[in-house]
Amino acid sequence: MDTNLKHKLMRYMAGNFSCQEIAQLITDYLDGSLTLSERVRFQLHLGLCFACRNYLGQMKYTIATLRQLPPEPVPQQVKEELLERFRTWKQRHPQPSVKSETE
Amino acid sequence: MQDTLNLDEPGLVQALQAGDERVFAAVMDWYSGSLIRLAMSFVPSRAVAEEVVQETWLGVFEGIHRFESRSSFKTWLFRILTNRAKTRGLRESRYQPFGLTASSGDTDEGLSLEDSLFVTEGSGRGHWKDPPDAWEPDTPERVLLSKECRAAIEQAIERLPPIQRQVITLRDIEGVGSEEVCNILEISETNQRVLLHRARTKVRRELNPYVQGDTR
Numbered sequence: 042m043d044t045n046l047k048h049k050l051m052r053y054m055a056g057n058f059s060c061q062e063i064a065q066l067i068t069d070y071l072d073g074s075l076t077l078s079e080r081v082r083f084q085l086h087l088g089l090c091f092a093c094r095n096y097l098g099q100m101k102y103t104i105a106t107l108r109q110l111p112p113e114p115v116p117q118q119v120k121e122e123l124l125e126r127f128r129t130w131k132q133r134h135p136q137p138s139v140k141s142e143t144e
Numbered sequence: 145m146q147d148t149l150n151l152d153e154p155g156l157v158q159a160l161q162a163g164d165e166r167v168f169a170a171v172m173d174w175y176s177g178s179l180i181r182l183a184m185s186f187v188p189s190r191a192v193a194e195e196v197v198q199e200t201w202l203g204v205f206e207g208i209h210r211f212e213s214r215s216s217f218k219t220w221l222f223r224i225l226t227n228r229a230k231t232r233g234l235r236e237s238r239y240q241p242f243g244l245t246a247s248s249g250d251t252d253e254g255l256s257l258e259d260s261l262f263v264t265e266g267s268g269r270g271h272w273k274d275p276p277d278a279w280e281p282d283t284p285e286r287v288l289l290s291k292e293c294r295a296a297i298e299q300a301i302e303r304l305p306p307i308q309r310q311v312i313t314l315r316d317i318e319g320v321g322s323e324e325v326c327n328i329l330e331i332s333e334t335n336q337r338v339l340l341h342r343a344r345t346k347v348r349r350e351l352n353p354y355v356q357g358d359t360r
Contacts, residue, residue, distance in 0.1 A: 059262075059269070059270025059271065060262065060270060060271050060272050061258075061259070061261075061262040061270040061271075062270065064258055064261070064262075065258065065341070067341065068337050068340050068341035068344065069337055069341075072322055072337060074333070074337065091275070092272045092275030092276055095275070095276040095277055095278045095279075096272075096276045098278060098279065099276055099279050099348055099351075099352075099355075100344060100348060102279050102284065102351070102355065103344055103347050103348040103351055104316050104344065105284045106284035106287060106288060106297065106351060107297070107312065107316035107317050107347065108284070108316060108317065108319060109284045109285055109288055110288070110294070110297065110298075110317050111177075112176075112177025112178045112180070112181060113177045113178075113180040113181045113184070113190075114177060115173070115176040115177050115180065116194075119176065119194055119197070119198070120172070120173065120176070122198065123172045123176065123198065123201055124165075124168075124169055124172070126198065126201065126202065126205075127165065127168050127169075127172070127201070127205060128165070130202070130205045130206075131163050131165070131205075134163070134205075
């Protein structure tokens with residue numbers, strides 16, 4: 042291995058994160074808010090640690106599951122009231138001002 | 145929803161500004177459930193949340209002609225709801241002030257919950273006490289078919305401190321971007337990420353038994 046690269050790797054390893062730090066940084070990592078150095082150290086740790094890879098997978102799975110949660114049901118009565126309110130409002134404002142074609 | 149109406153966002157906004165009833169009905173149908181969910185993180189009951197949603201739509205009727213597409217319609221809508229829900233929540237004396245120091249009783253629970261997964265002393269400090277396994281590769285849609293699992297997730301969200309609940313609802317359930325969420329809730333990016341991480345950690349714990357087949 043190229044000596045330069047080896048030294049760089051060693052330096053990264055020396056400053057490597059613990060598993061606990063990895064867990065704490067997962068949301069920052071997923072949001073892309075880690076610095077370049079942090080991201081490299083984060084990914085290096087992941088490459089070596091199956092437990093942290095699994096934890097990252099679990100967190101991603103949690104997020105994907107939350108995204109699939111259906112919205113709260115809206116009672117039919119509420120829907121009808123909303124439409125009624127809209128009609129009342131529209132009667133009072135028969136010509137709503139439309140801004141421009143680009144809006 | 146926009147596909148159903150065959151409208152892109154500018155077209156949708158224009159139709160709303162023109163007071164098109166069909167488009168308003170579809171938009172109210174599409175978003176009201178999400179709005180009720182978000183409102184419930186500010187106010188003490190579903191009934192009040194539904195009232196807040198009604199007030200929000202009134203705000204939309206009144207304000208749509210001033211909407212200038214500086215944000216997406218969805219973000220604008222959530223912002224109107226948040227403003228109304230905050231006011232209503234204050235009136236209902238439940239709304240907690242924003243921030244990490246909010247006196248919600250367990251603002252640090254997410255942090256200590258994650259800390260409890262690690263060795264805290266000796267040479268193994270910072271290592272997993274019990275290394276996490278890979279979860280079953282079942283899809284989230286299938287996992288959510290279990291009523292028990294869905295209830296556990298919903299309850300975990302309900303138990304979150306209000307601000308954590310608001311952040312996770314907007315970010316993960318509604319898929320609103322980080323910057324827009326900070327805007328809607330008037331919090332910093334750093335604060336938002338801390339709150340989101342704590343909230344996710346708690347939901348992950350509740351999901352664990354359903355994807356692993358044990359009760360850890």
